[in-house]
Amino acid sequence: MASTLAPTENLVSTDWAQAHLNDTGLRFVEVDVDTAEYEKGHLRGAVGFNWQTQLNDRVRRDIPTKEEFEKLLSAAGIANDTTVVLYGDNNNWFAAFALWLLKYYGHDKVVLVDGGRKKWLAENRPLTTDVPSYPATSYKVGKINGDLRASRDLVLQTARDHSRNLVDVRSVPEFTGEIIAPPGMPETAQRAGHIPGAINVPWVQAVNEDGTFKSRDELRKLYESKGLDASRPTIAYCRIGERSSHTWFVLKYLLGLDDVVNYDGSWTEYGNLIGVPIEKNV
Numbered sequence: 114m115a116s117t118l119a120p121t122e123n124l125v126s127t128d129w130a131q132a133h134l135n136d137t138g139l140r141f142v143e144v145d146v147d148t149a150e151y152e153k154g155h156l157r158g159a160v161g162f163n164w165q166t167q168l169n170d171r172v173r174r175d176i177p178t179k180e181e182f183e184k185l186l187s188a189a190g191i192a193n194d195t196t197v198v199l200y201g202d203n204n205n206w207f208a209a210f211a212l213w214l215l216k217y218y219g220h221d222k223v224v225l226v227d228g229g230r231k232k233w234l235a236e237n238r239p240l241t242t243d244v245p246s247y248p249a250t251s252y253k254v255g256k257i258n259g260d261l262r263a264s265r266d267l268v269l270q271t272a273r274d275h276s277r278n279l280v281d282v283r284s285v286p287e288f289t290g291e292i293i294a295p296p297g298m299p300e301t302a303q304r305a306g307h308i309p310g311a312i313n314v315p316w317v318q319a320v321n322e323d324g325t326f327k328s329r330d331e332l333r334k335l336y337e338s339k340g341l342d343a344s345r346p347t348i349a350y351c352r353i354g355e356r357s358s359h360t361w362f363v364l365k366y367l368l369g370l371d372d373v374v375n376y377d378g379s380w381t382e383y384g385n386l387i388g389v390p391i392e393k394n395v
Contacts, residue, residue: 123224123366124326127233130198130226134158140191140247141198143230144168144207146355150230154240156200160189160247164207164355168214176377179254182218190247193220193255200226200233204317204324210358213375219256225362231324261361263348263376268383271348272309272390278347279311280336282360283380287352288313290393293384300353302384306391308350314339316356319363332368346372350379 133139134157141159143151151161162168167185170177177185191197197215201208205225215223226233233240271277286292290305307313318335321327327335341347347364349357354377361375376383383389 123362124227125198125224126227127236127238130156130200130233131238133198138194139196139198140189141200142189142208142211143201144199144211145202145230146206147202150202152242154242156233157239157241157243158245159200160245162189162211164210168207168211174378174382176214176217179218179257182214183252183254186220186252187250190250191252192250193252194222195250196222196224198224198226200229202230204231204320204359205229206355206359209362210355210377213261213358213361213377217258217261218254219258227326228324235323261374263350263374263378265378265382265386267374268308268348268350268376268378269389275310276345278341278345279308280341280347280349280357280360280364281307281311281313282316282349282351282356283307283313284315285313287380288315288394290391293380294352298352300381302352302380304384304391306384306393307380308383309390309392311350311392312340314341314360316351316359319360326363326367329367332363336364336368343368343370346374348374348376350376350383352380353377354379 141156142162143155143159144162144164148163199208199211208225208229212223212225271279281288288307293305294301319327349360351357357375361373364370365373
């Protein structure tokens, strides 16, 4: 069966996902914070991407190169016209990062499963431990959407002139400078605090208890109440770029803000820079 997605659709339900597991032209991809989750059981036909070794360069502090990205998608049997259906644990943290990465490398046909792995498990939907194998493709990146990624220089400029919204999506203790990173997280920085002028809207406030996104009206009220000016460009950041990808998705695709970028360097870059200003509330 061919897929029935609208060209502008970016979010699908678990009902839709289960009904379309056998669709031609789709590839389900699981991306988890806990990289062992995929092996415990996944959607039938889904491949697993490891965010540590496949969605980040293992030597450089950077995303995969264009060539590395092409190799990854080719090995997963993803062609340039394949619709990629992403889901994962932690309410789609790294699934959203994978979506941002796909969009950055010009792959527009990509959607998230609302609620991700959490909702799928809560609804007792079927899982399998069978690992699929697909014929390799010759995926080629056609364009790079550099305007979706915030550079260090852009962030430093924004810290000086406050010309953009800076949305820090980390927890309140991280934002205030009480802690540098959540407990058990190895990626850290030398200093605690936040970028001057940033507002704090923890990513988790954008989701319901079942992991699905809140309604458009609820989201609009949430960000407005925290001081987001929807008429200005926006930079989202967190610690390593995955939680901010989640918020980037909310702002760009659920609230429809035009100029939203993800700062994937986030606090592990900014908090380690020499000679840059930070703010603390403790």
